Amino acid sequence: MHIWRINTRTQTLSREPVPETWERLGGRGLIARILLDTVPPTCDPLGPRNTLIFAPGLLVGHMLSSCDRISIGGKSPLTGGVKEANAGGRTGLALTHLGVKALLIEDRPDKPGWWVLHLSAEGARFDPADDLTGLGVYESAARLWERYSHGDRRDDALAIALIGPGGEMRLRAAGVQNLDKDRVPSRIAARGGLGAVMGSKGLKAIVIDPADGEKPPIADLEAFRAAQKAFNRALQDHPQTHTYHDYGTAAMTLMCNHFGGLPTRNFSSGQFEGAEKISGEHMRETLLARGGVSETTHACMRGCLIQCSNVFGSAQDEVIVSPLEYETIGLMGANLGIDDLDAIARLNRAVNDLGLDSIEIGAALGVAAEAGLWEFGDGEAALRLLEEIRRGTPLGRILGNGAVTTGRVFGVERVPAVKGQAISAYDPRAIKGTGVTYATSPQGADHTAGLTIRAKVDHTDPKGQAKLSFKAQVNMAGYDTLGACLFAGFGFAAAPETIRDLLNARYGWDVGDDILQALGRETIRLEREFNRRAGFTPADDRLPEWMTREPLPPTNAVFDVPAEDLDNTFRDL
Ligand code: SF4
Incomplete structure (x- = not known):
């Protein structure tokens, strides 16, 4: 495996050996390491000194x-700090088959214009992409596929990562979309504005063609297959695997509503009267009844x-969107007072097409409704606001820069964000462990950094939540x-030894049982150090002040985890 370093100004590639201290990291941990080693923490995120990094995980x-x-x-x-956002789809697999440990996209073009970066076993080249300027993600992906696919089995591995108009406009809610296995460009590395970083590098898309590449080597194939079998068995035997297979993440809607933590009308309530109508159960019934192109799994x-x-x-x-996930249902449904899955799906498609984060935009629209720019519950009005973003109007650009910008411009206090990034679909006053995660994660508010809703605890009790979050x-x-x-x-929790066995078999290492936690601790240490050097202090590890005093109906909980607990969350790191 090699580090592929792309200079977007000189349009050159250099393939370099992996530095020793980067070898035992991948994905999020490797990104933190690379940022600390190579990117000035106080740099302009949209300037030439920032680096856009693609790093497949270790497995x-x-x-x-x-x-x-x-x-x-x-x-x-968006946050001014360290950022990692991950996505499914094809991109990770394709990069590893080209032998890429990490792809570093550096510098910035000194001339205007848009480019496709094409990566293959032959190396890298830049193709003009001005004809794709302003096009949505779906149309762009279709044209790119037409241009770069082979028309045979080699296309199974072809991957494309791209930005939409949001990234082109360098909006801070812009993400990087990736093709899924069926070539749908909706697997977004959504959070933190990385699409704007890609836009700042003049890249509309990255095409990864591993046609002449190969799978990364495995040190002990037999041991790897045995560990894979054990992991698969544990995963298949886990009851949650079946719940997620049948209902997807939308199963969270009623659970969160039950706990009084479903963000409703700009986080002014934790229960939504229309929750049943936007639940995973209702979605499954609807899709089964519709049949045809609809699929429940x-x-x-x-x-x-x-x-x-x-x-x-x-x-x-007709396909409206694939997939429709809980976070979007929460932020663009209940949070906007919309109780119609078709309307939410249409909003989701529009946001995807713009290449924007549905959490950030859902939160921004909630703030905009509170400011009186539109009425909660009016799906057509919400779509019209997304059209403002597409047209790049001043209002559209305000919304596209996220909830904090929208709140500042329109004078709204109730802005659900930490470190500049919108809170996702678990109200932290009702799910306090996740609130600690939002407050203290180096990533800014992000449920995927440490969701606690499945823990068997009283989620409104402030005691013990920092430990749970840690x-x-x-x-x-x-x-x-x-x-x-x-x-x-789910599988790894049931058979934790499989993580050790998979890594040892693949790399010929000798890691121990605590490898997952060791990797996690190292990653957070590196991220916190980057943020410290970027100027973050413990004062940034807080939820918005209004959440500490405004009771959330119906539990009437406020966020009351003591500041001392927040400051000590990582004491044992
Ligand atoms: S569980 Fe869902 S999100 Fe995760 S890899 Fe499978 S399809 Fe993708």
Whole structure:
């Protein structure tokens, strides 16, 4: 494996050996290491000194179930700190088959213009992409496929990562979309504005063609296969695997509503009267009744046994969006007072097409409704606001820069964000462990950094939540470093020795039982150090002040985890 370093100004590639201190990291952990080693923490995130990094996790490359995720990172234009966002789809697998340990996209073009970066076994080249300027993600991906596919089996491995108009406009809610296994460009590394970083490098898309590449080597194939078998068995035997297979992440809607933590009308309530209508159960019934193009279960990558995704088709049997996930249902449904899955799916498609983060945009629209720019519940009005973003109007650019910018411009106090990044679909006043994660994660508010909702605790009791969050954050940072989907964690939690065995078999290492936590701790240490050097202090590890005094109906909870607990969350790191 090599480090592929691309200079976007000189349009050159250099393939370099992997530095020793980078070898035992992948995905999120490797991104943190690379940022600390090579990117000035105080640099302008959209300037030439920031680097956009693609790093497959340590287990990526062999179609292990749910373990081929790609981590994308850099200094975040949204938070000003370290950023890693990961996605399923094809990108991770394709990069490893080209022997890429990490792809570093550096510098900035000194002339205007848009480019496709094409990577193959022959190296890298830049193709003009001005004809794609302003096009949405779906149309761009279709044209890119037309241009770069072979028309034969080699296309099974062809991957494309691209930005939409949001990234071109360098909006801070812009992400990087990736093709899923069925070539749908909806696997977004959504959070933190990495699409804007890609836009700042003049890249509309990266095409990764591993046609003449090969799988990364395995030190002990027999041991690897044995560990894979044990992991698959543990995953298939886990009850949550079946829940996620049948209902997907949307199963969270009623659970979160039950706990009083479903963000409703700009986080002014934790229960939504329309929760049933936007639940995973209702979605499953609807999709089964519609049949045709609709699918209740679907995999984002080849080899996934869980298949938590779906294809949401309309009553007229046309695909609206794939997938429709809980976070979008929460932020663009309940949070906007919208109780119609078709309307939410259409909003989701529009946001995907713009290449934007549905959490950040859902939160921004909630703030905008509170400011009186539109009425909660009016899906058509929300779509019109997304059109403002597409047209690049001043209002559209305000919304596209996220919830904090929207709140500042329109004078709204109730802005759900930490370190500049919008809170996801678990209100931290009702799910306090996740609130600690939002507050203290170096990534800014992000449920995937350490979700605690499944713990058997009183989620409104402030006691013990920091410990709970710490454990979840360390585990998640470990999974993100492996390239494992959050839900692969069901199998790994049931058979933790398989992580050790898989890594030892693949790399010829001799790691111990605590490898997941060791990777997680190392990752968070590096991230916190980057943020410290970027100017973050403990004062940044706080939820918005209004959440500490505004009771959340119906539990009437406020966020009251003591500041001391927040400051000590990582004491044992
Ligand atoms: S469980 Fe869902 S998100 Fe995870 S890899 Fe499978 S389909 Fe993708």
